[in-house]
Amino acid sequence: MIDLSIPGKESERTFRHTHGRKRMANRGGDEVxxxxMWASPFVVRAQLALRLKGVNYEYVEExxxxxxxxxxxxxxxxKTVxxxxxxxxxxxxxxxxxxxIDEAFAGVGPSxxxxxxxxxAVARFWAAYVEDKLLPPWRKVFRVTTDEERAEWTRQTVAAVDTLxxxxxxxxxxKGFFGGDCVGYVDVLLGSMVPWVRATEKLSGDRLFDAGKAPLLAAWMERFSELDAAKAVFQDVDRVVEYAGAIQARLSAAAAPASTQ
Known part of the structure; x- marks a missing residue:
């Protein structure tokens, strides 16, 4: 989980997600x-699921x-979000x-x-693959400080993308999504990473889902980004770039050898 923070633009800790039909989605008595934390893709997962299901909720920025x-x-x-x-x-x-969310609001919105x-079971398998085989090496690429380490984690990331x-x-x-015609569990899990994928493209120039090497995933990412739910909760990419740059600067400073007199 992301545990670094830089000052955000929000001036309020709490705001309520209430718009259109989603205000009417909750069952009587439900309080959600x-x-x-704005930069966390794991938080975006939950936001996407709530919006896709049509569940009204209050968001509290920590x-x-x-x-x-x-x-x-x-x-x-x-102690993580x-x-x-x-x-x-x-x-x-x-x-x-x-x-x-899928089970508690089974009668609300698509499953x-x-x-x-x-x-x-197949959906859970591929969700576990994203979580265990794709995301760890991909994140390592931007956290290591030597070319040798970066090359190894890049190799593992490319192999995971090929399999995915x-x-x-x-x-x-x-069809359009991992869930077929409809957005499903794997789509939400992976889709929450899209702003970070775009941010790392800006930082490094490397594309995780290159259209020439992974055309289905590249098209899927564009398609997912156009969903109303995604547009509503995706972080601003430039702001993620700033945040990621701050993380990289801290890691580089920590890895730098101490100066000698």
């Missing part, structure tokens, strides 16, 4: 609150250097939150996971 009492009470184990609070009960960890047990390209081919069956 999401604790997050300052991770100055965590609120509510946040610390709600996630005392990991996001935290979903539903009728006073906290749910932690982004993948757990996605599945909870993120398929009804068929096998198809549901084939996974999209199989899951989509020629």
């Amino acid at each position: 609150k999401l604790l997050g 300052e991770l250097a100055n965590k609120s009492d509510l946040f610390l009470r709600s996630n005392p184990v990991h 996001p935290v979903l609070i539903h009728d006073g009960k906290p749910i932690c960890e982004s993948q757990v939150i996605l599945q909870y 993120l996971l398929p009804a068929d047990p096998y198809e549901r 390209e084939e996974g999209l081919r199989q899951c989509s069956e020629g």
